[in-house]
Amino acid sequence: xxxxxxxxxxxxxxxxxxxxxxxxxxxxxxxxxxxxxxxxxxxxxxxxxxxxxxxxxxxxxxxxxxxxxxxxxxxxxxxxxxxxxxxxxxxxxxxxxxxxxxxxxxxxxxxxxxxxxxxxxxxxxxxxxxxxxxxxxxxxxxxxxxxxxxxxxxxxxxxxxxxxxxxxxxxxxxxxxxxxxxxxxxxxxxxxxxxxxxxxxxxxxxxxxxxxxxxxxxxxxxxxxxxxxxxxxxxxxxxxxxxxxxxxxxxxxxxxxxxxxxxxxxxxxxxxxxxxxxxxxxxxxxxxxxxxxxxxxxxxxxxxxxxxxxxxxxxxxxxxxxxxxxxxxxxxxxxxxxxxxxxxxxxxxxxxxxxxxxxxxxxxxxxxx
Amino acid sequence: xxxxxxxxxxxxxxxxxxxxxxxxxxxxxxxxxxxxxxxxxxxxxxxxxxxxxxxxxxxxxxxxxxxxxxxxxxxxxxxxxxxxxxxxxxxxxxxxxxxxxxxxxxxxxxxxxxxxxxxxxxxxxxxxxxxxxxxxxxxxxxxxxxxxxxxxxxxxxxxxxxxxxxxxxxxxxxxxxxxxxxxxxxxxxxxxxxxxxxxxxxxxxxxxxxxxxxxxxxxxxxxxxxxxxxxxxxxxxxxxxxxxxxxxxxxxxxxxxxxxxxxxxxxxxxxxxxxxxxxxxxxxxxxxxxxxxxxxxxxxxxxxxxxxxxxxxxxxxxxxxxxxxxxxxxxxxxxxxxxxxxxxxxxxxxxxxxxxxxxxxxxxxxxxx
Numbered sequence: 001x002x003x004x005x006x007x008x009x010x011x012x013x014x015x016x017x018x019x020x021x022x023x024x025x026x027x028x029x030x031x032x033x034x035x036x037x038x039x040x041x042x043x044x045x046x047x048x049x050x051x052x053x054x055x056x057x058x059x060x061x062x063x064x065x066x067x068x069x070x071x072x073x074x075x076x077x078x079x080x081x082x083x084x085x086x087x088x089x090x091x092x093x094x095x096x097x098x099x100x101x102x103x104x105x106x107x108x109x110x111x112x113x114x115x116x117x118x119x120x121x122x123x124x125x126x127x128x129x130x131x132x133x134x135x136x137x138x139x140x141x142x143x144x145x146x147x148x149x150x151x152x153x154x155x156x157x158x159x160x161x162x163x164x165x166x167x168x169x170x171x172x173x174x175x176x177x178x179x180x181x182x183x184x185x186x187x188x189x190x191x192x193x194x195x196x197x198x199x200x201x202x203x204x205x206x207x208x209x210x211x212x213x214x215x216x217x218x219x220x221x222x223x224x225x226x227x228x229x230x231x232x233x234x235x236x237x238x239x240x241x242x243x244x245x246x247x248x249x250x251x252x253x254x255x256x257x258x259x260x261x262x263x264x265x266x267x268x269x270x271x272x273x274x275x276x277x278x279x280x281x282x283x284x285x286x287x288x289x290x291x292x293x294x295x296x297x298x299x300x301x302x303x304x305x306x307x308x309x310x311x312x313x314x315x316x317x318x319x320x321x322x323x324x325x326x327x328x329x330x331x332x333x334x335x336x337x338x339x340x341x342x343x344x345x346x347x348x349x350x351x352x353x354x355x356x357x358x359x360x361x362x363x364x365x366x367x368x369x
Numbered sequence: 370x371x372x373x374x375x376x377x378x379x380x381x382x383x384x385x386x387x388x389x390x391x392x393x394x395x396x397x398x399x400x401x402x403x404x405x406x407x408x409x410x411x412x413x414x415x416x417x418x419x420x421x422x423x424x425x426x427x428x429x430x431x432x433x434x435x436x437x438x439x440x441x442x443x444x445x446x447x448x449x450x451x452x453x454x455x456x457x458x459x460x461x462x463x464x465x466x467x468x469x470x471x472x473x474x475x476x477x478x479x480x481x482x483x484x485x486x487x488x489x490x491x492x493x494x495x496x497x498x499x500x501x502x503x504x505x506x507x508x509x510x511x512x513x514x515x516x517x518x519x520x521x522x523x524x525x526x527x528x529x530x531x532x533x534x535x536x537x538x539x540x541x542x543x544x545x546x547x548x549x550x551x552x553x554x555x556x557x558x559x560x561x562x563x564x565x566x567x568x569x570x571x572x573x574x575x576x577x578x579x580x581x582x583x584x585x586x587x588x589x590x591x592x593x594x595x596x597x598x599x600x601x602x603x604x605x606x607x608x609x610x611x612x613x614x615x616x617x618x619x620x621x622x623x624x625x626x627x628x629x630x631x632x633x634x635x636x637x638x639x640x641x642x643x644x645x646x647x648x649x650x651x652x653x654x655x656x657x658x659x660x661x662x663x664x665x666x667x668x669x670x671x672x673x674x675x676x677x678x679x680x681x682x683x684x685x686x687x688x689x690x691x692x693x694x695x696x697x698x699x700x701x702x703x704x705x706x707x708x709x710x711x712x713x714x715x716x717x718x719x720x721x722x723x724x725x726x727x728x729x730x731x732x733x734x735x736x737x738x
Contacts, residue, residue, distance in 0.1 A: 011700070011713050029398055032421045035700075035713025035726065052401045054420050289661065292708045292731060301704065310707035314683035314731060331380070331404075335670065338679035339661045344380050344404025357404065362661060362683060 007076050007097050007203065008305035011035030015303065016074030016096070018088070020047025020056070022345040022355065023080035023280050026288070028052050030296035036304060041070050048346040049080075061088040071095035078254065078303050082108050082278050083155055099303040100254040100278050107250070108278045111153045111184045121249055123242055124272045126261075127187040134175040140185040141165065147188040152180045160220075164188065189272060191261035195229045197243035198284035200298035200308050201252045208298065208308045209240040210291065213283045215259070218324075221353060225283045225320040227290065227313065231262060231269065239271050246276060255299035257281030282322065282355070287311065289341040289360035290318030315362035328356035337361070376445050376466050376572065377674035380404030384672065385443030385465070387457070389416025389425070391714040391724065392449035392649050395657070397421050399665035405673060410439050417715040418449075430457040440464035447623065447672050451477050451647050452524055468672040469623040469647050476619070477647045480522045480553045490618055492611050493641045495630075496556040503544040509554040510540065516557040521549045529589075533557065558641060560630035564598045566612035567653035569667035569677050570621045577667065577677045578609040579660065582652045584628070587693075590722060594652045594689040596659065596682065600631060600638070608640050615645060624668035626650030651691065651724070656680065658710040658729040659687030684731035697725035706730070 009015070015031055017024045020042030028038040029052055039055040040047065050056040055073065059066030067088055071077065077098045082105060089102040107113050115128050129140035131150065141148060146169075152161035163174050165185075194217065198210045214229035215222055229236065243258040250256075257277040262269050284295035293301075293309030301308055323330070328350045334342045337359075344357040378384070384400055386393045389411030397407040398421055409418040410426040419425040424442065428435030436457055440446065446467045451474060458471040476482050484497050498509035500519065510517060515538075521530035532543050534554075563586065567579045583598035584591055598605065612627040619625075626646040631638050653664035662670075662678030670677055692699070697719045703711045706728075713726040 011697075011715065012717075025401070029401060029421070032394070032398060032715065033712050035715040037420050037715070051406050051423050052398070052421055054422070054425070056423070292658065292710050292729075307701070307705045309704065309709075312708035312731070312733065314733075328380075332676070335678065336676045339681035340678075341661050343402050346381065346401065346404045346406070348381075360661075362681070364681065364683075 007099070007303065009036060009075055012037065013075045013304075014039055014055075014073065015300065016041060016070055016077040016092075017049065017080060018042075018061075018077065018084055018092075019080035020044055020049040021080060022048055022347070024049035025052055025345065026285075026294075026296045027078070027080060027280065027299060030294060031300045034297065034300060034304070034306075036300065039070065039074050041067070046348055051346050061085045064091055067091045068095065076303055078299070080279060100250075100252055100256070104250050104252065104278050108276050109154055111151055111275075112182075114276055115184065115186075117249070118246065118273050118276070121245055123245065124270065126189050126272055126274070129185045131183040131185050132181055134172050137171060137175050137183075137185065141171065144185055144187045149186045149188055150174060150178060151184050151186065152178060153182040153184055189261045189263065189274075191272075192264050192269065193229070193231070193262045194259065194274070195231065195239060195262055195271070196225075196257050196259045196281065196283040197239050198255060198257050198281060198287065198295045199240070199243040199247050200255045200295070200302055201244075201247040202302050202308050203253050203305055205248070206308050207244045207247055208310065209243055210284060210287055210295065210311060211313055212236045212239050213286065215283050219353070221322070221324060221355070222282045223322055223324070225286055227286050227318045235262065235269050235271065242271060242273060246273075250278075252278070254278075254302045255280050255284070255295050257283060259283075283320075285343070285358050286318040286320040286360055288343070290314050290320075290362050315364050317363045319361045319363070321359045321361075322355055323357040323359065325350050325352045325354055325356065331357065334359050339363075376468070376672065378405060378444055381406065382444045382673075383408055383424075383442065384669065385410060385439055385446040385461075386418065386449060387411075387430075387446065387453055387461075388449035389413055389418040390449060391417055391716070393418035394421055394714065395654075395663075395665045396447070396449060396649065396668060399663060400669045403666065403669060403673075403675075405669065408439065408443050410436070415717055420715050430454045433460055436460045437464065445672055447668070449648060469619070469621055469625070473619050473621065473647050477645050478523055480520055480644075481551075483645055484553065484555075486618070487615065487642050487645070490614055492614065493639065495558050495641055495643070498554045500552040500554050501550055503541050506540060506544050506552075506554065510534065513554055513556045518555045518557055519543060519547060520553050520555065521547060522551040522553055558630045558632065558643075560641075561633050561638065562598070562600070562631045563628065563643070564600065564608060564631055564640070565594075565626050565628045565650065565652040566608050567624060567626050567650060567656065567664045568609070568612040568616050569624045569664070569671055570613075570616040571671050571677050572622045572674055574617070575677050576613045576616055577679065578612055579653060579656055579664065579680060580682055581605045581608050582655065584652050588722070590691070590693060590724070591651045592691055592693070594655055596655050596687045604631065604638055604640065611640060611642060615642075619647075621647070623647075623671045624649050624653070624664050626652060628652075652689075654712075654727050655687040655689040655729055657712070659683050659689075659731050684733050686732045688730045688732070690728045690730075691724055692726040692728065694719050694721045694723055694725065700726065703728050708733075
């Protein structure tokens with residue numbers, strides 16, 4: 001296992017990226033702007049990220065030989081998704097620095113471990129309980145109350161692997177439908193808004209947070225992000241400080257996203273941490289066109305051992321709209337919107353719920369708020 | 370030869386790019402953002418553009434078989450440089466649409482043909498004369514006066530293939546040193562400033578010009594561009610209209626750059642056309658970070674048969690600084706400048722005069738002018 005502090009790439013060096021989706025693709029493009037090469041590892045021959053790199057490895061994450069060859073081709077390794085199999089990370093880590101460090105995945109791959117970690121830092125979350133059986137689910141409901149959200153501890157995303165439980169629901173049926181033996185029950189938070197902070201941290205401990213982003217979901221999938229979030233400055237400062245504290249505690253190198261809820265309470269609004277994503281994040285896509293340095297570039301700089309950028313936001317408000325499923329077919333309409341920047345991820349068929357692209361709009365001050 | 374109006378790409382289609390330098394690289398990256406693939410053709414195995422595409426063809430421009438296979442792999446063909454060999458363009462054009470159209474190269478590859486073309490449009494240029502011998506050079510000097518600039522008609526760039534002639538110079542010696550039989554003598558223009566207009570034109574005749582850019586050269590190489598150029602609105606409008614007129618007259622599809630001189634004259638400043646570049650241009654690099662749609666994306670949209678963007682500039686002033694030769698070694702310093710966006714082209718050794726990267730700075734209104 002190599003120390004992150006030992007990594008300092010120079011232009012022309014190669015970054016290995018695990019995962020070939022749109023995040024890997026945008027990471028590779030950010031690296032290219034900095035004169036760094038990327039090699040993408042993905043089991044999917046149709047990986048969008050393959051299109052933007054000269055060298056790709058198409059193999060399963062369990063293919064140890066392929067992983068070893070891949071490690072031999074690159075100078076540092078990173079990933080676009082948090083569910084990197086532990087065994088793959090271990091094989092790679094023995095050969096090349098893997099950043100963010102693989103032990104971070106142990107915390108963030110498990111909702112319970114993550115909540116425990118955040119709580120130990122003195123940061124607020126929804127009340128939660130470990131659930132391993134219908135009996136422990138009933139106990140948890142007694143303690144936490146309803147409505148509440150039951151989630152699998154692992155492998156959930158975009159609302160998958162979770163269920164809301166309301167008064168009168170058939171508890172046993174909900175438990176069975178989740179088809180897991182390790183879950184977490186979380187109190188349902190009557191939040192005012194959802195926000196996120198994209199934080200970058202370098203190996204030397206430099207932390208740079210982007211403007212706090214407000215996020216709107218539709219059918220459990222992010223639909224619109226707006227930066228900066230319309231919240232009081234003090235609350236935005238608190239949100240950024242929470243993200244920085246988490247990054248420091250993880251001794252994190254790279255970009256992470258912290259999703260939070262904003263709650264109205266008696267003494268003024270406060271934030272609760274909902275989830276940590278140890279990677280670049282959809283709610284940070286606005287930074288590609290709305291800031292002088294993007295989240296993708298910050299991640300690349302961090303894992304390259306380069307100084308982080310001091311991002312400056314363009315315009316008063318930056319809006320990012322996801323194009324989901326069939327919405328991608330509207331790209332022709334978006335291309336003609338003045339000031340809009342269109343991103344198409346190069347995926348194949350637009351399945352329902354699939355993130356196919358996004359559009360950024362930077363509103364200049366002259367046009368008012 | 371296919372009509373440009375017949376080309377309408379869809380996401381996933383492939384653009385062939387002739388030339389593997391930084392312009393081809395940035396074109397490919399712009400195409401990728403729009404979900405389009407690129408294949409790069411270049412004789413140089415170390416082409417920077419190879420790094421950002423999955424498929425590359427490394428072959429000579431005279432290799433007909435390679436050109437034919439390349440044409441077979443792509444849906445439309447474009448180029449990053451104006452000196453595409455006519456024979457190569459012809460081979461490709463027989464198989465796939467080549468945009469901008471290859472007959473445009475006949476005009477823009479030849480300084481004399483280009484000046485004649487501009488003059489026929491009623492657009493001002495420096496006084497010029499065809500020069501084919503030392504005798505005709507002497508005649509031209511008598512007509513145009515000194516100082517004047519002698520340039521080869523073909524293959525000049527960054528001040529190469531040209532010489533300033535001043536009173537008292539040895540005319541025969543200057544003629545011999547240029548080592549050509551086809552040259553052009555141009556009156557030396559005592560310009561106030563150099564500007565350029567980057568114009569995009571679609572197959573349907575839509576024209577979109579970026580803000581006029583002011584350019585500062587050092588040792589005949591572009592060093593700094595600033596947008597918008599600090600010139601009166603009416604003059605900027607005239608400059609954009611000149612570029613649009615040229616694009617229309619060429620029935621151009623894609624992005625072209627028109628370099629101009631601003632002259633102080635008795636009745637107010639006016640513009641003279643210096644040079645047309647039938648391609649994306651160094652003085653348009655600021656659009657990558659300083660506008661909602663870049664020159665590279667406009668070019669891709671035009672040749673894809675997509676609507677052009679309506680670019681909106683970010684910030685009051687956008688500055689682009691080229692990193693030339695050893696200056697690239699300062700990238701670490703630039704990475705830490707707040708608001709700066711750093712581009713490194715992924716070239717090998719930083720030879721003197723070689724364009725290695727650039728930096729964009731967007732000045733927000735809040736910081737004043």
